[in-house]
Amino acid sequence: MYVAGVDAGSTTTKAVVLDENSHLVGKSLRATGANVTRASELAYEECLHASGIREREVSYVIGTGYGRYKIAFGDTQVTEISCHAKGAHFLFPKTRTLVDIGGQDTKAIKVSDKGEVLDFCMNDKCAAGTGRFLENAATVLDLELDDIGPVSLRSENPLRITNVCTVFVESEIISHLARGQVVEDILRGVHSAIGARTIALVRRVGIEPEVTFTGGVSRNVGMVRTLEERFGVPINVSDLSQYMGCLGAGLFALERAQGASPRRVKRVEAGGS
Amino acid sequence: MELKHKDAGKVVQRELMASYYGDLEDGEGPVAYLFVPGNVVEILRPFGFRTVYPEINALQCGIKRVAGENILKAEDMGYSADVCGYVKNDVGICLAGGSTPLGRIPKPDLLVCNFSGCNTFIKWFEALADLYDAPMFLLDVPYLRDEASYQQDIEYVTQQLWDLVAYCEDMTGTTFDEAKLRETLEYSRQAEDLWTQLLSRARLRPSPFDAYFEAVFFMAPINVLRGTTDCIDYYKVVIEEMEERSRAHVGPVPQEKFRVVYEGPPCWPHFRAFWELFKAWGVVGVASTYSKVGGLFETGIRHDPARPMESIAEYVINCYTNWNLKKRSELLQQYIEEFEADALIIHSVKSCRSFSVGQADFREVFSHELGIPTLMIESDLADPRYFSQAQLKNRVDAFFESLEHQRIVRGS
Numbered sequence: 035m036y037v038a039g040v041d042a043g044s045t046t047t048k049a050v051v052l053d054e055n056s057h058l059v060g061k062s063l064r065a066t067g068a069n070v071t072r073a074s075e076l077a078y079e080e081c082l083h084a085s086g087i088r089e090r091e092v093s094y095v096i097g098t099g100y101g102r103y104k105i106a107f108g109d110t111q112v113t114e115i116s117c118h119a120k121g122a123h124f125l126f127p128k129t130r131t132l133v134d135i136g137g138q139d140t141k142a143i144k145v146s147d148k149g150e151v152l153d154f155c156m157n158d159k160c161a162a163g164t165g166r167f168l169e170n171a172a173t174v175l176d177l178e179l180d181d182i183g184p185v186s187l188r189s190e191n192p193l194r195i196t197n198v199c200t201v202f203v204e205s206e207i208i209s210h211l212a213r214g215q216v217v218e219d220i221l222r223g224v225h226s227a228i229g230a231r232t233i234a235l236v237r238r239v240g241i242e243p244e245v246t247f248t249g250g251v252s253r254n255v256g257m258v259r260t261l262e263e264r265f266g267v268p269i270n271v272s273d274l275s276q277y278m279g280c281l282g283a284g285l286f287a288l289e290r291a292q293g294a295s296p297r298r299v300k301r302v303e304a305g306g307s
Numbered sequence: 308m309e310l311k312h313k314d315a316g317k318v319v320q321r322e323l324m325a326s327y328y329g330d331l332e333d334g335e336g337p338v339a340y341l342f343v344p345g346n347v348v349e350i351l352r353p354f355g356f357r358t359v360y361p362e363i364n365a366l367q368c369g370i371k372r373v374a375g376e377n378i379l380k381a382e383d384m385g386y387s388a389d390v391c392g393y394v395k396n397d398v399g400i401c402l403a404g405g406s407t408p409l410g411r412i413p414k415p416d417l418l419v420c421n422f423s424g425c426n427t428f429i430k431w432f433e434a435l436a437d438l439y440d441a442p443m444f445l446l447d448v449p450y451l452r453d454e455a456s457y458q459q460d461i462e463y464v465t466q467q468l469w470d471l472v473a474y475c476e477d478m479t480g481t482t483f484d485e486a487k488l489r490e491t492l493e494y495s496r497q498a499e500d501l502w503t504q505l506l507s508r509a510r511l512r513p514s515p516f517d518a519y520f521e522a523v524f525f526m527a528p529i530n531v532l533r534g535t536t537d538c539i540d541y542y543k544v545v546i547e548e549m550e551e552r553s554r555a556h557v558g559p560v561p562q563e564k565f566r567v568v569y570e571g572p573p574c575w576p577h578f579r580a581f582w583e584l585f586k587a588w589g590v591v592g593v594a595s596t597y598s599k600v601g602g603l604f605e606t607g608i609r610h611d612p613a614r615p616m617e618s619i620a621e622y623v624i625n626c627y628t629n630w631n632l633k634k635r636s637e638l639l640q641q642y643i644e645e646f647e648a649d650a651l652i653i654h655s656v657k658s659c660r661s662f663s664v665g666q667a668d669f670r671e672v673f674s675h676e677l678g679i680p681t682l683m684i685e686s687d688l689a690d691p692r693y694f695s696q697a698q699l700k701n702r703v704d705a706f707f708e709s710l711e712h713q714r715i716v717r718g719s
Contacts, residue, residue: 113701115705116709150709150712154702156702238670238671
């Protein structure tokens with residue numbers, strides 16, 4: 035028996051297929067673009083292809099992420115907040131604090147020893163300090179997104195970036211460049227600015243080890259280092275961090291398929307619109 | 308079962324409000340503008356004032372989806388994006404010559420600024436005083452700090468109430484009629500009793516009504532018509548309707564799954580969509596602070612014909628937004644216990660500092676110290692631009708998803 039989780043995020047859409055023993059069979063990732071429904075269909079197809087299985091072999095599919103209600107082929111939806119907690123607990127069972135930085139969201143989630151959400155906080159109304167902030171910084175500096183983390187770690191005299199606005203940070207970076215500051219130092223400042231904003235959010239739910247970092251931004255080594263310095267504890271990061279949402283969705287799907295909590299299926303559907 | 312009193316509260320209120328706005332448009336007598344929290348309408352009625360509540364106009368414009376246009380008019384004039392949406396809506400109405408979908412709002416002859424914990428109120432009426440060239444009477448209401456200064460504060464406000472009486476006598480040429488004041492206070496007292504009785508019915512399981520989304524509708528007469536017999540009669544009608552709902556086991560949602568307390572104003576421009584976020588999960592508001600902005604009558608505060616000025620002063624000082632944060636937090640805790648609520652929902656609105664201040668602390672106290680699940684969400688009460696449906700839905704869904712999961716795991 036197979037199950038799947040699909041995470042239609044604001045920037046990327048991800049999918050995983052799990053077998054009945056919770057083993058990862060296949061995964062896929064693609065840009066969400068303008069058509070969320072199509073992106074999730076394609077991500078799902080690619081994932082099935084990568085897994086080497088057919089659609090009819092999949093017993094249960096759960097959609098998550100902002101586009102979860104647009105995933106037409108899914109059986110039900112669960113918010114990515116619950117899914118990230120589930121996924122993080124699966125990979126790092128001692129996770130008590132979860133930090134997820136995605137394309138336009140930062141979430142701080144307090145997780146129970148069973149992987150349940152106890153409390154959460156999110157950035158409101160503004161994408162300051164999220165993945166989009168880093169993307170804009172990379173664009174202005176003419177670097178690939180994947181390179182800015184490693185480059186930032188080469189900084190010797192980190193600059194202080196005062197702006198946390200995703201839009202206005204561009205002009206601040208340009209003015210630093212105009213003054214002849216080096217890219218490494220600017221980037222280290224950019225990472226620190228996000229770190230400061232993130233820790234303020236995480237404090238609202240409380241920082242309790244172990245801390246796990248998920249979402250696309252967790253692939254950035256500069257950000258991992260910044261957060262470790264700020265938290266003062268080592269941070270769990272997985273190669274699958276970006277897939278944490280759909281992994282959690284897949285694990286929920288497995289529970290549903292195995293009938294672990296049938297009541298919940300109905301209620302979650304009632305929450306949809 | 309056929310409900311004889313179905314929507315009676317809605318129907319009667321529609322008539323009352325139409326008649327209220329009709330009188331503003333065509334009626335006679337001087338016009339006073341007042342704020343809802345801590346207003347002194349009982350002093351003004353005996354002088355024959357017709358009263359306008361700019362907050363109520365803003366609320367109604369929000370529901371009728373014209374607040375956005377009014378706000379833009381004020382911003383065109385130079386008001387910043389950060390200024391309270393209620394203020395800008397009101398300035399917009401003024402710039403439109405008083406024209407609203409509710410009727411034409413008359414110009415003020417007097418602005419009575421009853422400052423109750425909101426310092427924007429002062430700037431708001433100063434702006435109106437300038438725009439309408441009308442006199443403003445500032446009632447300086449001390450913020451409720453501690454017990455030690457309480458009696459002194461009551462005396463301080465009482466003295467100002469007599470100043471207002473003298474001002475009104477002078478302005479209208481009418482002698483103050485204390486018997487009329489006592490009569491008005493008696494009408495207020497009776498309505499306050501009934502309103503309190505109505506809200507207490509949310510203790511029932513299931514609650515016959517939503518004590519946030521419906522209570523903020525039912526609150527209109529206590530805020531606008533206090534001191535009249537219409538107001539008393541209205542709450543008799545609503546109580547009857549709710550008694551019938553209880554007998555028929557009818558509530559605001561098909562099945563009451565979660566009972567919550569709401570803190571903060573609702574989002575008027577997206578009222579239905581905002582409510583739906585919660586209805587979808589079987590959530591029922593059993594108590595709310597915003598439905599009490601016009602007075603914390605359940606704490607025993609009453610207008611009292613036997614102690615006219617003192618009781619008005621007590622009422623004015625003891626408004627929710629004029630209370631210190633400790634007292635507000637204790638009130639919320641009391642609501643959670645008395646109404647057997649599962650969670651606290653804090654709706655923080657960008658416009659209203661007098662509400663938003665301290666909400667992050669409430670979140671901290673309730674979720675961390677008291678162990679009560681608390682959700683904090685953000686939009687605005689007047690400005691339609693600050694409502695982000697997807698983000699709100701995500702938070703609300705995640706919150707009730709996890710509450711439900713914990714409930715299933717606990718097996719209750």
